[in-house]
Amino acid sequence: MNYDLVIFDCDGVLVDSERITSRVFCDMLAELGLELTQEEMFQRFVGQAMDRCLVIIEDALGRPAPDNFVPDLRARAAQALFEQVEPVPGVVDVLDRLPVPACVASAGERMKMQLTLGKTGLWSRFEGRIFSVEDVEHSKPAPDVYLLAASSQGVAPARCAVIEDSAAGVTAGVAAGMTVFAYTADVPADRLQAAGAHYLFDDMAELPALLGLPALATA
CATH class of the missing domain: 1.10.150.240 (Putative phosphatase; domain 2)
Incomplete structure (x- = not known):
């Protein structure tokens, strides 16, 4: 990886x-x-x-x-x-396979993430590594929240992978100097590609292989 x-x-x-x-x-x-x-x-x-x-x-x-x-x-x-609310299909399997740390960096507010991540059982997986718009001066498409997440873990931006699904988020990740993987289940792929996404995928089962891990089996 x-x-x-x-x-x-x-x-x-x-x-x-x-x-x-x-x-x-x-x-x-x-x-x-x-x-x-x-x-x-x-x-x-x-x-x-x-x-x-x-x-x-x-x-x-x-x-x-x-x-x-x-x-x-x-x-x-x-x-x-x-x-x-439910977890995005397949994302729990992706998290289980990751051999490196993971963070959350959102343009949303912390209270909302406490609800959604808490209700889906994901909050505990990221606790202490969750960053929101309230933690930075400028929201996406500015790179602030991604740079904060990377610096908090002592990782250089070039060694970070960003998983996004919005044009503003893709722009933010690219501006941060990170590699951006755009999930296209809800937003047209061409829009995310135009924003600068390096990789496109429409099924979480594809993400491990894109990250350099063995692909998840599909039903």
Whole structure:
């Protein structure tokens, strides 16, 4: 294996949360008068920090979202995640096979990760090695959170593999000087490739071989 640290994004890579939260987000945007398909939702918002999402909403509506939008979104999304979130299929097998340390570096907030990683049993696998947008000055697509994760483990960026599923996250990993593996289950592969991804895959069973490990058996 050519890497000393594997850094995972959280939503859509470790936990199958993107479609759950995007459905809630779409419903709330529709209540404001902004109708989006789930594909449009993924293109505009996935991988963005909340402050950036609010700017996108204001640009689309021509007015700011109401003051209660974010707390209501968090509450409704948290309820949906608590009821529905599961690990991304195959990711637990990948984690079991890794011979090097792994971290989480997310554009999301720590409270949300405590819910999703905790509910799926993944929090304990990464405890003490979980980094969020709240830990850095600039969110993805800036490289800050990835550089923080690498420095915390004493690993040079060039020796890090990043597992991402959003264009903003791919851009961040590339800017950090890391090798980026883009998971394309939810976001079009050409979009992630255009963002600079070094490798593309649509099934977690493919990832070990890409990392230089034996491939997982598929059913």
